[in-house]
Amino acid sequence: MSKVLGFILSYIANSVWEVSVIAGAGWLVNFLLRKLGPRSAHIHWVVTLLLAVVAPALPFLRWLFALIFMPHSMVTRTSVTFVAAPIHVESFQRGLELPDLTASCFVLLYLGVLLYFALRLGWTSRNTLALLRETSPALLTAEQEEIWRQCKLAYALPSVQLQISEKVSGPVTLGFRKPVLLVPPRFMEGCTAQDLLSAFAHECAHMERHDFAKNLFYEVVSLVLFFHPVVWMLKSQIAQTREMVCDGMAVDRAIDSHSYTQSLLRLASMVYEHARVPVSHAVGIFDANILEKRVMVMRIKTPKLNPSVQYGLVLSAVLFLASVAAAGATRAIAVEPESALQRVPMHGPVYQVGNGVSAPVLRFQADPEYPKAAQEGNGKLRSGMCFISLVVDAKGMPTDVHVAKSLNPDFDANAIKAVQQWRFSPARRSGKPVAVALNVEVNFQKF
Numbered sequence: 001m002s003k004v005l006g007f008i009l010s011y012i013a014n015s016v017w018e019v020s021v022i023a024g025a026g027w028l029v030n031f032l033l034r035k036l037g038p039r040s041a042h043i044h045w046v047v048t049l050l051l052a053v054v055a056p057a058l059p060f061l062r063w064l065f066a067l068i069f070m071p072h073s074m075v076t077r078t079s080v081t082f083v084a085a086p087i088h089v090e091s092f093q094r095g096l097e098l099p100d101l102t103a104s105c106f107v108l109l110y111l112g113v114l115l116y117f118a119l120r121l122g123w124t125s126r127n128t129l130a131l132l133r134e135t136s137p138a139l140l141t142a143e144q145e146e147i148w149r150q151c152k153l154a155y156a157l158p159s160v161q162l163q164i165s166e167k168v169s170g171p172v173t174l175g176f177r178k179p180v181l182l183v184p185p186r187f188m189e190g191c192t193a194q195d196l197l198s199a200f201a202h203e204c205a206h207m208e209r210h211d212f213a214k215n216l217f218y219e220v221v222s223l224v225l226f227f228h229p230v231v232w233m234l235k236s237q238i239a240q241t242r243e244m245v246c247d248g249m250a251v252d253r254a255i256d257s258h259s260y261t262q263s264l265l266r267l268a269s270m271v272y273e274h275a276r277v278p279v280s281h282a283v284g285i286f287d288a289n290i291l292e293k294r295v296m297v298m299r300i301k302t303p304k305l306n307p308s309v310q311y312g313l314v315l316s317a318v319l320f321l322a323s324v325a326a327a328g329a330t331r332a333i334a335v336e337p338e339s340a341l342q343r344v345p346m347h348g349p350v351y352q353v354g355n356g357v358s359a360p361v362l363r364f365q366a367d368p369e370y371p372k373a374a375q376e377g378n379g380k381l382r383s384g385m386c387f388i389s390l391v392v393d394a395k396g397m398p399t400d401v402h403v404a405k406s407l408n409p410d411f412d413a414n415a416i417k418a419v420q421q422w423r424f425s426p427a428r429r430s431g432k433p434v435a436v437a438l439n440v441e442v443n444f445q446k447f
Contacts, residue, residue, distance in 0.1 A: 005103050005104065005107050006334065006335065007059075007060045008107050008110065008111075009098065009103060009106065009107065009335035010056075010059065010060075010332065010333065010334050010335045011056045011057055011060070011224070012056075012110060012335075013333060013335045014055075014056040014328075014329075014332045014333060015052075015056040015225055015228060016228070017328075018052070018055050018056050018325070018328040018329070018332075019052040019055075019056070019225065019228050019230050019231060020230050021324065021328050022048055022051050022052045022055060022321065022324055022325050022328065023048060023052060023230045023233065023234060025048070025320065025321055025324040026044060026045060026047075026048030026234070026321060029044050029048075029317045029320065029321060030044055030045070030237075032317075033313060033314075033317060036305070036310060036313060036314070037248070038241045038244030038245050038247075038248060038297065039241075039245050039248065040310065040313070040314050040317075041237075041241045041244075042238065042241035042242055042244075042245050043314055043318070044314075044317055044318070044321070045234060045237040045238045045241055046218070046238055047318050047321055047322075048234055048321055049218060049221075049222060049231070049234040049235065049238060050221065051321055051322065051324075051325040052225070052230070052231060052234065052325075053221050053222055053224065053225060053231075054325070055325040055326075055328055055329050056329075056332070058325075058326075058329035058332070059329065059332050059334075098335060103335075110227075113226065113227070114223060114224065114226065117223055117226045118223055121219055121220065121223065125216060128174055129174065129175075131165055131167055131168070131174065131182060132163075132174070132175070132180060134165065134166075134167065135163035135164060135165045135180070135182060136163065136164045137161075137162075137163060137164070138162045138163060138164050138183065138188070140162070140188070143193060144188055144193075144196060147193060147196050147197050147200060148162060148200060150197075150254070151197070151200040151201050151204045151254060152204065154201070154204070154253040154254055155204040155205065155207070155208045155249075155253065156208070157179075157204055157207055157208060159178060160178070160179055160180065160181060160204070160207055161178070161180045161181070162180075162181050162183070163180055163181070163182050163183075164182070164183060164184070164185055165182040165183070165184065166184065166185055168182050168183070168184050169184055169271050170183075170184065170187070170199075170267070170270070170271035171183050171187070171199045171200075171202075171203050172203075173203050173206040173207050173211065173212055174212050175212060176210075176212070176213050179206075179207040179210075179212065181200070181203050181204075181207070183199075187270070190270060191267075191270075192263075192266075194255070194259055194262075194263050195263040195266055195267055197254055197255055197263075198250065198254075198255055198259070198260050198263035198264065198267065199263070199267055200254075201249075201250035201253065201254035201255060201260075202246050202247065202250045204250075205245070205246035205249035205250055205253075206246055208249070209242075209245070209246070209249075211242060211246075215239075215242075218235060218238060219235075222234075222235060240290050240293070243290065243294060244293075244294055244297050247260070247294055247297070247298055248298075251298065257298045260298065261295045261298055264291060264294065264295065265291070265295075268291050330355075349434070349435065350391055350435050350436065350437050351427070351429060351434050351435065351436050351437075352436065352437060353427065353436055353438075356429055356430065357427055357428070357429045357434065357436060358427050358428045358429075359427060359436070360392045360396065360424040360425060360426055360427045360436060360438070361424060361425040362422060362423075362424055363396070363423050363424060363425055364421070364422060364423040365418075365422055366418045366421035366422060367418060368411075368414045368415050368417070368418035368442055368444065369414050369418075370414075370444065371408075371410035371411060371413075371414055383443075383444055384407045384408075384411070384443075384444055385407060385441050385442060385443050385444065386403060386405060386406060386407035386408075386411050386412050386415050386441075386442050386444070387403070387404040387405035387439055387440070387441055387442075388401060388402070388403060388404060388415055388416060388419050388439070388440040388441075388442060389401075389402055389403075389404040389437070389438070389439055389440075390402075390419060390437075390438055390440065391435055391436070391437050391438070392424050392426060392427065392435065392436055392438060393426070393435045394426050394433040394434055394435050395426060395433070396423055396424035396425055396426040396433075397423070397424075398419055398420055398422055398424070401416055401419050401420050402416070403415075403416065404439055407444070411444055415442040415444075418442070419440060419442070
């Protein structure tokens, strides 16, 4: 339980500064590549949000990956093999220590508020989807039907539906496999053909991009950082660039930019006359509240770059953001309950081999003995490997020796007994002896 508390506390503490650093890198990328247009900006902001959520958890993910895969991936036929092995104080140095009661109360408060936001997200999602049960088919004139047909054809959306809902104030899109476009009553009667084409084209762009599902996904993955104002900003940028991308798709496929901007202004005056559903995850044409910015962006002619050049720039930006996130993760600090730290042998910070930390050198090795019970009925000795985890302290002494993967209780006991007798020249970091975590493979195979 203390290990779980430590991981949660460390995630919260590291997210405070790591998310800000990653978001700063995202702002830099957006500034440098602003001439590529909203589509590339949207990709950058989405990647920035996902990295901001994942980066503070990288130490835990490395520990989990090593716990699951490392023993199986390092098997050899040698009698003893050393492998750098993360443990509960793994790749980052011991940082903050909190009293058990303080740590427990803080984590309980965090989990309680997280549960509240998760329930609220589930409730609003349920209410959003419930809108579909209170709709009626839209009755279209011949002209309106032709406009709707043209939009579905332009976006290759033959099965989407158009419904009327009294609980929306403007066109909104929702649904997963079979998206639905909802419009308020008398909306189409108050629209000109040009305005209707603009609204339909924009919402069909949302449906082609599956923005309803994506928006819900971003809300779910960012729940763990509900407290971080930078995450709120990132989601706002994603919403803004999403609307701009759909504006561009509408102009490319259905209507010229001048007519489209005029329609946006008229549609905005219609939509803002009525109150919108207070909390909803449906995707609407004016969700981001940046109408003036959208109009300005559509009036700016972005240069047409070769697709390979554009993809190369976007990929380079993504790799840069990933590098910033990875670099930040290497500077992570650990926040542990005091009781968890007291159970760790007092050998100072525990490092991993690599990144400036040399491996300890085995100076004395006691060979493990075959247990008497290993003699099988067919006269052959049983063979196999067991995996031992330990910490080699700054004096070269093995500590915290325990079984990581069992072969057999008798074999495990003899392996631990042998490893406890080993002696090392300690690992070094910047010329100073330090403690390191290792996995040891003890091979009981006889030749």
